[in-house]
Amino acid sequence: MQSKDVKNTVEVCFSPHxxxxxxxxxxxxxxxxxxxxxxxxxxxxxxxxxxxxPVASVLEARNYQAKGFICAAERHAQKVEGFDxxxxxxxxxxxxxxxxxIVFTTTNGxxxxxxxxxxxxxxxxxxxxLTVLCNWLSHQHKNIILLCSGWKDLFNIEDTLCAGAIAQxxxxxxxxxxxxxxxxxxxxxxxxxxxxxxxxxxxxSHFKRLEKFNLAEDVKYCLTPDLAPVVPxxxxxxxxxxxxx
Amino acid sequence: MQSKDVKNTVEVCFSPHxxxxxxxxxxxxxxxxxxxxxxxxxxxxxxxxxxxxPVASVLEARNYQAKGFICAAERHAQKVEGFDxxxxxxxxxxxxxxxxxIVFTTTNGxxxxxxxxxxxxxxxxxxxxLTVLCNWLSHQHKNIILLCSGWKDLFNIEDTLCAGAIAQxxxxxxxxxxxxxxxxxxxxxxxxxxxxxxxxxxxxSHFKRLEKFNLAEDVKYCLTPDLAPVVPxxxxxxxxxxxxx
Numbered sequence: 001m002q003s004k005d006v007k008n009t010v011e012v013c014f015s016p017h018x019x020x021x022x023x024x025x026x027x028x029x030x031x032x033x034x035x036x037x038x039x040x041x042x043x044x045x046x047x048x049x050x051x052x053x054p055v056a057s058v059l060e061a062r063n064y065q066a067k068g069f070i071c072a073a074e075r076h077a078q079k080v081e082g083f084d085x086x087x088x089x090x091x092x093x094x095x096x097x098x099x100x101x102i103v104f105t106t107t108n109g110x111x112x113x114x115x116x117x118x119x120x121x122x123x124x125x126x127x128x129x130l131t132v133l134c135n136w137l138s139h140q141h142k143n144i145i146l147l148c149s150g151w152k153d154l155f156n157i158e159d160t161l162c163a164g165a166i167a168q169x170x171x172x173x174x175x176x177x178x179x180x181x182x183x184x185x186x187x188x189x190x191x192x193x194x195x196x197x198x199x200x201x202x203x204x205s206h207f208k209r210l211e212k213f214n215l216a217e218d219v220k221y222c223l224t225p226d227l228a229p230v231v232p233x234x235x236x237x238x239x240x241x242x243x244x245x
Numbered sequence: 246m247q248s249k250d251v252k253n254t255v256e257v258c259f260s261p262h263x264x265x266x267x268x269x270x271x272x273x274x275x276x277x278x279x280x281x282x283x284x285x286x287x288x289x290x291x292x293x294x295x296x297x298x299p300v301a302s303v304l305e306a307r308n309y310q311a312k313g314f315i316c317a318a319e320r321h322a323q324k325v326e327g328f329d330x331x332x333x334x335x336x337x338x339x340x341x342x343x344x345x346x347i348v349f350t351t352t353n354g355x356x357x358x359x360x361x362x363x364x365x366x367x368x369x370x371x372x373x374x375l376t377v378l379c380n381w382l383s384h385q386h387k388n389i390i391l392l393c394s395g396w397k398d399l400f401n402i403e404d405t406l407c408a409g410a411i412a413q414x415x416x417x418x419x420x421x422x423x424x425x426x427x428x429x430x431x432x433x434x435x436x437x438x439x440x441x442x443x444x445x446x447x448x449x450s451h452f453k454r455l456e457k458f459n460l461a462e463d464v465k466y467c468l469t470p471d472l473a474p475v476v477p478x479x480x481x482x483x484x485x486x487x488x489x490x
Contacts, residue, residue: 182400
């Protein structure tokens with residue numbers, strides 16, 4: 001337990017590529033991939049999926065599929081042919097998935113989980129679990145790294161905005177402080193964008209990429225706070241819903 | 246010469262660590278280290294220094310010093326003991342330096358120049374040469390990478406704001422377009438901060454670091470546009486003032 005005077009840190013890392021510069025084995029890492037992996041993971045666990053096995057490659061997912069697992073695979077914003085599920089949160093609001101185990105691979109989100117595997121603990125963050133996640137984090141008495149999944153190792157705006165929202169909420173508890181300019185920038189961008197996230201996002205590259213695939217409904221869901229109030233935590237190889245909110 | 250319909254790109258890279266993700270041998274790289282290396286380089290060439298030899302290590306600078314060169318070395322925001330000059334732009338406004346060659350090494354700025362050495366061309370950017378630099382860039386008909394030096398490979402806010410200012414000015418010419426979210430973020434942050442850069446910067450980590458050393462005057466100089474209207478370009482191993490503005 002920390003003393004009352006010593007705050008924990010909360011810092012934003014803009015992409016898996018930069019993670020070694022922030023990594024610390026004693027920190028909790030929050031993996032963020034707003035559009036759409038971490039929003040889908042929250043949605044799945046909130047609606048009753050029992051466990052999710054994140055895997056980094058499509059090949060690994062195919063091997064699990066051959067063994068009879070329900071498998072989700074997305075690459076380049078589209079469902080990979082031959083898989084049961086893609087990366088749309090709406091697919092996971094399905095009574096048939098209740099109590100099931102799902103194997104899951106996406107372009108960026110599952111890579112970020114792999115990069116952070118040495119962390120003290122890995123949890124999943126998105127706008128859809130914002131409040132419950134921040135409450136949970138504020139009870140852990142640990143330093144926090146907010147790891148944006150980015151787009152193919154590059155900075156992306158939606159993960160940064162979500163990280164900014166989390167950092168702002170955590171600092172407001174007075175239990176956390178931020179030192180890095182990346183955290184300052186993420187909070188500033190969130191401050192600038194929060195009144196209308198979708199409008200702000202319309203100028204971003206990933207937004208345009210998703211627009212091509214008619215994913216406006218997904219985007220709206222993924223940018224709405226607290227629609228899937230669950231804290232997915234990595235236990236062994238599986239993501240499960242934390243019992244403590 | 247490009248056709249009228251095809252715009253060149255301008256993109257912001259947040260730190261030398263991320264440069265391999267943006268690198269392109271056919272691009273012009275603008276190295277930015279607002280506090281204070283690239284501001285000092287502009288200041289030196291503007292006030293009559295003939296050439297600057299950027300070197301990556303203090304040891305290299307010491308070797309040149311032993312051979313009789315005037316040498317500048319900064320580490321951790323302070324002049325390295327035993328050197329002629331540090332990293333304050335005010336030191337370079339000195340008639341005795343007119344026509345001289347200076348060897349120069351700093352914590353972040355000269356490392357960024359080294360990282361970009363395979364580029365089509367390297368030039369130096371800062372607020373103090375903002376307008377003349379953008380005019381020069383808009384006549385080159387090349388893609389531009391704005392390479393922020395950061396702080397020890399991490400994102401920093403002042404270089405990002407400067408990159409945002411350059412990107413915004415270049416896009417306003419209608420000759421350039423930006424695709425990456427990093428460029429969108431840098432422009433958004435500049436838009437948020439530009440009315441009072443110093444006030445905005447007061448919350449940043451590097452600002453606090455410099456404040457400890459009583460460098461308020463330097464910071465004010467470095468954040469003021471167009472005080473040293475010169476375009477430093479790398480020719481061979483030396484930075485010289487471009488003859489074409």
